[in-house]
Amino acid sequence: MTETYDPKTFKALTFHDKVPAFRDGSDTPRAYLERCLETIAEREPVVKAYVTLNEDGAREAADASSARYKDGRPLSAIDGLPISIKDLLETKDMPTQMGCEAYAGNFPKNDNAAVWALRESGAVVLGKTVTAELGGSHPGATTNPFDTTRTPGGSSSGSAAAVASRMVPAAIGTQVGGSIIRPAAYCGNVALKPTQGGINRGERQATSMSTHGVHAGCIEDMWQTAIEIAQRAGGDRGCLGLFGPATPPAAVMPERLIVLETAGWAVLDDDSKVAFEGLLENLQQAGVTLLRRADHPLVEKLEQAVVDAPGITGNITPWENRWAQRNLVNLKEEFVSERAKATLAKAEAMSPDDYRAALLARDSAQRCHAAIGNLADAMITLSCPGPAPLWPGDIQGQPLAPRPTGDAIFNTASSMLFAPCVTMPLMSVSGMPVGAQVMGQQHQDARMTALARWIMDQIAPVAVG
């Protein structure tokens, strides 16, 4: 049922290249959807990417899309795109259960702003994908499409796995610490974690460091999906929203890239380090100049500013979620995981001044990041610390495993910096995907997409082990 992953040969499901066939009538969105549903029927029993599927609603939407193409009036470049939505976002036609038993059956019948924008674009909202509980670390049932004994990553577990197993060409995820980029990297997707505030989170704006983003099989579908949402629903309240062209930006060769180590470097396994250094070598051979922490004092300064990103983000978000989660635990204590309760307890031990201190550390890191803006086109680093870890489940009577969906250690820096990043499936280690990401200054989402496009076009992937 699963397959070994090879970044050189893996063919992801794509959408943009089928649109000409929709236009000339040789294919239809309905037929495309049916192919997706066949894949789901085949893979879902093992991958378990979905909490809810709305096949009837999707068929209806796909038929409407097919009719629009027939009339020569598609609503957008993603009209007919089957897409799945992380089950943290409200959808008017499916429950929103947030991977938490306390929300079992929760069905507010609202559309999140981004979901609304997708429907306005003609996209076919197909299902709700598994999220780790409340977007945290307590895992759902989803398995890694390339090895069922491993995590797909989280918290956007189902979105990552649905794209990786070719069930859909794109899916919406969300990231607070590392919940878009890490699962995408473990599953071999491309994904965009936009600049903080880039895509309207709708009802999900209670935290200061979280974004909606897009998992996809290719850069073109990734960008097109993101920009169609932003053109209709804009960014978060108070934010200017995603900037960039109405169609995927053309590939741009980076002249110079900063290699960012982050705290992740210290925990990286040897094979993954070899793979990443191989990728860097390929970039240099293609003419890209690399700048490392020893090469410039401002890069070293930034490294120092983000080395505690896991700790800083691990204070900010639990504090911000503290009251909502206290209310939830007060009402339904037995339906909230011990992992979530431990996070709440940590937040409840903080004072407003502890939170202020974390905000100031974040702000300081952002200033260090802004200061390196003109040193290079972007930063590059791994998207995850090696291949997806094994996940055998918690063992009764034992302490809870600390990171069942993997370690966000390479992701919290971009979250804390509010920086756009694009992960690229350019490595494999022992037959499992490992991603690399480009990360830019705030609002350089389109630029990161253009650089990622060039890198994916021009740089040979690296397989190790």
Next chain:
Amino acid sequence: MTETYDPKTFKALTFHDKVPAFRDGSDTPRAYLERCLETIAEREPVVKAYVTLNEDGAREAADASSARYKDGRPLSAIDGLPISIKDLLETKDMPTQMGCEAYAGNFPKNDNAAVWALRESGAVVLGKTVTAELGGSHPGATTNPFDTTRTPGGSSSGSAAAVASRMVPAAIGTQVGGSIIRPAAYCGNVALKPTQGGINRGERQATSMSTHGVHAGCIEDMWQTAIEIAQRAGGDRGCLGLFGPATPPAAVMPERLIVLETAGWAVLDDDSKVAFEGLLENLQQAGVTLLRRADHPLVEKLEQAVVDAPGITGNITPWENRWAQRNLVNLKEEFVSERAKATLAKAEAMSPDDYRAALLARDSAQRCHAAIGNLADAMITLSCPGPAPLWPGDIQGQPLAPRPTGDAIFNTASSMLFAPCVTMPLMSVSGMPVGAQVMGQQHQDARMTALARWIMDQIAPVAVG
């Protein structure tokens, strides 16, 4: 039932001055509460400040508070303070109906972060006060305590009226455009609209320009309530929260005040202008230097930057509420007012770029405001364009009255500038209260409180008409 208002003689209900009696046992929070309940029994049938009262819960909380004083261990300086909560904020022991029929019976059993902090401080949460529908302009049943034919202002209608009629010494309101300061000014309260983000809004963080604030009978109770909340729940996500001393700041004489006209100047009635000029005259006689728009080009620049504050705020907030309100209207169209639907229609005619333009205008105004930071101690202006207007209700078959809760024209500037302001009940026009406000740079909440305290101590109120 009502009384003519005279700012020279009106005695508001206060709390801080009763605490010594709680400590020495000659009075108790329970007895204080009972006096509040007596006033409510007397005034509420006409004033209609409350949607929900929780007398049993309040008595229980007041008894617990009384016991703490008896043990010499009050939780805070507001332990035992009876307080009422605008019915937009969730309370675990009372429904949250938001002045909207679509939320009739809505009872999430959660505590808003600020409500949680009040309970942690030992405050006695007594009831939910009437809000204009969804915090907008469609009025509830509350009448002005000084003239039942007039509006109490809105959207914090019930909070303003409850304090003005001495039902409680303090109440929580919220402001997006002018919803704290205006009703406080129409009702003769003091009130603090903090710096944007100063007080944790909890679940109510979907808009970029809204704050929780405090209505009170005196400066001391106002500050103490605000700071007790902030010390426990901090500010909004991503914000440093309210700064200032743990007890009310001492009075500080302003050396120099900028007189800010705003768009309100052009619509101000003659009597109110005479009253305000009289107040300014009193300030000058006390030795305060006044700076007007003709006196400095940066003041003129700021006036120009805020003259369209009503239009700018009137674009930003409806856009930010657009998706939530669309979902609500889709589900319960017949239970949402025509006023709210008209606001939604306006938002739905906007593009993301229209919203961006409004954000940029707001940002530009904030820069103009920052630029005058060293010219004076604060700005001073009216808190409302004259006394509370008559509100006879909508007339069947006629177009909807545009501003049933009064005009926020003197308030949208401070909202847009994210500026802290304190309204002071220092004028009356034709026997109705008219407020004046001091407004400062972001995070100068304590400074504004200190200046307001001096002004209220030292400057004679002005009665006209």
